[in-house]
Amino acid sequence: MVGGHRSRIRQSLLPLATTFWTYILLCLPRVCARNFTLRNEIRGDGFYDSFYWWNYGDPTHGTVDYVSKRESQSLNLSYVDSSTGNFVMRAEDASIASPSSSGRKSIRIHSIDKLQDGIVAMRVKHMPSGCGTWPAFWTCTTSNWPAGGEIDIVEGANDQGPRNLASLHTTAGCTIPAGNSSISTGFTGQTDCQYQPGCSESFSLSNSFGPAFNQNGGGWFVMVRDTSPVSSTSNERDLSSSTTTTTTRLPGPGISIYFYPSSTSSTDLPSFLSTNSTPPFVLTGLNATNPALGGRSGENWGRPAAFFPTTPTPALRAMGSSNTTDLAPSCPMDRYFGEHEIIINLTFCGYWAGETFPYVSTCPKNTTCDEYVRNNPRAFSEARWEIEKLLVYTDGASRIAAPPRIWTLGIGFLLACIIFHC
Template identity: 35%
Template structure:
């Protein structure tokens, strides 16, 4: 799956420069200005979800995207039973791609902790997956309470434990790493119950900031009320303290494993992750399987939407 994109290259910067204060280059804005900077993916879900990704025109006509005040809204169909392909949703992929830099997203709301859902805000390389790398910044399934931050790469990329507040789940980023589930990647789970879904939304949201450098990738989470030091014209990660996740150390050439990252929003259903763990936890009592629940319960997904205050990208 290839999307034509315009690369914004931040190469040739030292690690010291990359950890200095950043200067804004790409403000995604809101309304049509926001949506004009993305392509709408309408193909079959690569993760085999029970989802019908629709075009921009269809999504706007169905009320799946738009504005709420100065905020960008992206959601799913919570009115009608799902069709044979799945529940209607959107998947947006940025036209610009990024090599290095700081990605800061301020969310008023993310998709809630809802059975059957698998929302994500992530970045994907333009090379054939996984050779361009994948960075999952916000991700979870079903009724999860804690955010999962994960890298997926080709062979030859591991990370060390330590230097972050989250819990290391897996340390080998290779999608077929021995001793790990297929496509587990290297994963760090947040320890803050307000980092994802229902808890995040109860606070009025918060900010995720992701720093992509030649030496590693770090992700910070700032709950609403603690975000002032992140916003502004010259954010400086060096002043932010310990990140929630830090993918570094180990044995990984980040320059070769991650390139041409495009930013992606999506909300899929069931599929390789949410569907495979349907029988674990409280969702199994809702229906015999994930697809049946998503098919027949549209009103369950009223909280399955993104509400974006801002999305900004800074070079080093």
């Protein structure tokens, strides 16, 4: 009876002890890992269940006719490739678009589920290319844009970049540092995130967009949004050396966008992208190669292709950055970014592709973008998204720095485990 009683106590303590030590491990040594939990893994037909088809006018005034889900399937503009299982969404490439229509038929889809802080990772095998094209993979506010913000993960026009451009769009008051960052590999373009054109960083790799991306077999695009304020004792963030009891509210480091070409070795990928089975959670603090984003040994994320830091200045300094351009006051992102939906689309011409079309050396000079898109269907045989999978991780646990007194509790739990052999 005594043994059975002890066994029941041991069994009751085991889950609590396991939870506690998991928490301790997440909070070592200085900045707690952000625990993002898998919310959705979308492949093939799953896109039909996880997205709704936008079949309204184009907000960017493109030469495009966004079709419904039913029409996209009947016209074979969206389908699952039977040989690969990949989801394909493409432009119509067999007929001339009537001058009375809004433009060439194409696809724009929005996620049904909404997200805030989290990870959005998409393995793309092929992206739309061709003169007049303007493909994008992004997240956007469900409010009155630009209130709530927009994050452009993949975007470009007329096959030009030739590198991918990542951007933020916000209301007034959000800026990013000028110049090159020691944290990312990208190059800063615009620094004011307000409205249009927003703030931006261009990727350094030439195979991150357009034909070069497709010729290389595609790759992974990963966006990590870590902007919510967290609780931290002062000395845990090196904000003060005088006390361990004062609690301050700090934002997450910001918004990071990573690009991994298909040629990237599995040893150079974060483990959640390289494993055969998708893990149920991702700890973004385990980033040995990027201390400014919470680096510790364990994961190899590498440097992001674009990084948009939040404020205040000490948050990045405490997490390892010594570059003054990284530490400039910029944007309290938790105030500028709200609930978002994921959007994947292909439009034509419009504000960007239409305005730059005449200046692209590889595009025709004897016609306008609108005329070209309407009258040359065969020019859009490569205007398609081919997606292997989309992973969505959302906020699964609070991130809080562990004060010293927690070790007293830890010792207590450890002794209890020893006594009861848990």
